[in-house]
Amino acid sequence: MTTETTATQMAREIAEQPEALRATLDALLPRRGEIRDRLAGRRSVLFAARGSSDNAAIYGRYLLETHAGVLGGLVSPSVATHYRGRLDLSDAVVVGVSQSGRTSEIVETLAWARSCGALTVAVTNDAGSELATSADLALTTNAGTELAVPATKSYLTQVAAMTVLGTALGPDDAALDAALVDVPDRVAAVLADADRLDPVVEQLSRGASIVTGRGLMMGTALEVALKLEETCARPVRGYSYADLRHGPISAVQEGVTAVLVGAADGPVHDAMIELADDLRTRGAITVAVGGSPELAAACDLGTGPLDVTERLAPLVAVVPMQIVIERLARHLGLDPDEPRGLSKITRTDIPTQEDT
Known part of the structure; x- marks a missing residue:
């Protein structure tokens, strides 16, 4: 298929990810000893997040449980x-995840967790945000x-x-x-070979689709589904x-596109x-997203097999689908930078602010 190549803001930000990842890993990996020491003695790690941040937290939970042997879970804000x-969180760490650090519901949830005895951690892209400055420990991303x-x-x-949190609490590897x-x-x-993804864009433009994954890839699957909904x-x-x-598999029939992450x-x-x-x-x-050559062979289309271990696969597998979704939005005549009815900050019912 032919897709107009005018660069959108979303496309530019997708292209900036290698450097953003390097900067974030360079900043946070040296802090693993500090993280391990600060969280010592706490038996569980709970995450408070919304939207895409929640999908990142789902990966964090799986990594903690499967790699570090630490009980993880999701807080209901x-x-x-x-x-x-009122809960006894005296043996827990509660991690608030918000790209802006201004998600009022998450800021309030972290304050509540602290009042219940939890040690609090912020994961945010703004070191000066209320979430970061109010937490016991702030892990600032460099996006x-x-x-x-x-x-x-x-x-x-x-x-x-x-990944840094999970490996900090896990065994040396x-x-x-x-x-x-x-x-x-x-x-x-992945970014250098983006045009190979056009057949996936074409297929997803044709009708109904579902996305599925499991375990360490579950958060990625949910993120792909969320981006297809909000952007396309x-x-x-x-x-x-x-x-x-x-049960839901009974609704899968001819013409449905099934995306397997x-x-x-x-x-x-x-x-x-x-x-x-x-x-x-x-x-x-x-459609195989990531996976092995065997999964690619079992599917009609794919984004290309991964050459990275399952524990790190969520850092790579989502990227080709980000490209697909940005191109699909333009193919459908939509503006991927400003999806209809959405803004960077949205209001919830209490009223608070929530990251998209």
Whole structure:
């Protein structure tokens, strides 16, 4: 297909991600000892976030539990802001994640967590924000100013912060650390070969789609679904493949595009290939996002296999789909920088502010 090549703000910010990742990793990796010392003695790590930040936090939770052996979970901000619940968080760390650091609901939730005995951590792109200055420990991402409404480089640098947190609390792993330092170059390689993604853009323009993943890739799957919804005005559900098999798969029929987000290795790898085979027998057109050469072969289309371990795959796999979604929006006659009805900061019902 032919897509107009006029650079949008979203496209420029996608292209800035290798440098944003390098800057964030350079700033945060040396702080792993500090993170480990400050969080010592706390038995669980809970995340408070909304939107794309919530999807980054889902990866953080999985990494903590599978790599560091630390119990993770997601806080329901309404427990703090609406129900005013009182919980014993004296053995917990609560991490507030907000690219702006001005998400009032998350700032309030972190203050509530502190009053319940939690140690608080902020992950934000603004070191001077209320979230950062009020937390016991602030992990500032170096994404730079992000002007497009859809979060791209701010999301990816939040994922990097989650990687730093998870590896700080986990065992020393020299091979993983070496691979992590190489991730910005892998993202740059994806950006350099973007035109190969046009067949995926064309397929997603044709109708209904679903997105599925599991485990460490679940947050990426949900982020892809969210970006398709908010940027391309398409109703898209993101599912764990376990949840998909528990009923919604019955709605998959001929003409549906199924996007399978996978890693090149890991314990759910083979099940993703089995799911691809099942979806194709139901008439779906399948798209492999990341994954292995075997997953790519099991699907009709793909963004290209990943050459990175499952624990780091969320730092790379989302990037080709960011490119796809920006191009799809323009193909549909939409402005990816300013999706209809959205702004960089939106109001929730209390009223507070929430990152998009």
